Amino acid sequence: MQPFTTLQAVAVPLAVANIDTDQILPARFLKKPRSAGYGNFLFHDERRRSEAYPLDVPAYAGAGILVTDRNFGCGSSREGAVYALVDGGIRCVIAPSFGDIFASNAAKNGLLTVTLPEDVVAFLRARLAAAPGATVTVDLPAQTVTDPDGAAIPFEIDPFKKRCLVEGLDDVALTLEHAAAIAAFEARVAAEEPWRVPGGA
Incomplete structure (x- = not known):
């Protein structure tokens, strides 16, 4: 597993609550081997319902961070949803809350989930929407998220999960x-x- 220490990357705002694992990776794609590239199926159906889905906006190309709304990754215990995010280049998801099983699967596959207060996440999404292509820095050892304006926001994480991510275990x-x-x-x-x-x- 690739270690996670510090990530500075373009961050995509996705102001949608209760995004479930079937939206992240539709079930029919689970029939395919991961070698097929699960990143190709990330938010597959959602992206085809919108001509301007955030992940397809040119300014957010190559994004490594997703800033979304509460209860991200709810629904079925689908590890493939985590595979799709990681294979699609996303190494960190910031939200007010996560589905428990999704968050557990994420930590085991090198995807950092950062939980911040809802108002803080909403402000960060608004800032990113106003400046498409802006970067956010996530420092896991220091447990901080630095927004595009340079403000450092602390976050909490389970020590065991932190160790596994930092050491790539x-x-x-x-x-x-x-x-x-x-x-x-x-x-x-x-x-x-x-x-x-x-x-x-």
Whole structure:
């Protein structure tokens, strides 16, 4: 997993509440392998309903941050929604609140979710809408979001989630941190209880 430390990127304002995982990645695209490029399907149906969907506005090209409204990522526990955002270049989503399962999936795949007060997020969206293409800086070690005017806004994050993101640790990497202990356990079992080991005595 790619570590997340500091990100300075174009931020896209998306003033829509209750965006669910089916809007982020419609279910029919889950049949495709991720190698097909889930970023190609990000907000697929929503973008086709609007000729000026924010992600398609030229000024926001290459955006890495999404600033949206409350309850982002609600709905089904669809990890593909996180894949679509990450594959589409989004490394951070800022909102007043998130679907719990979505936020958990995000942290395990290198996508930072930043929760800020609703009025602060609304002000940030308005600022970005007034200056399309403006950048925002997210400093995870310092736990700050710096708006286009240079104002630093602090945010809270679970320490374990922060460590995993900063160090780029997914579930496999976390397990491998205990590789020595696992190997020692397997060696002990093979020596003391060989009948428990496949192919053993």
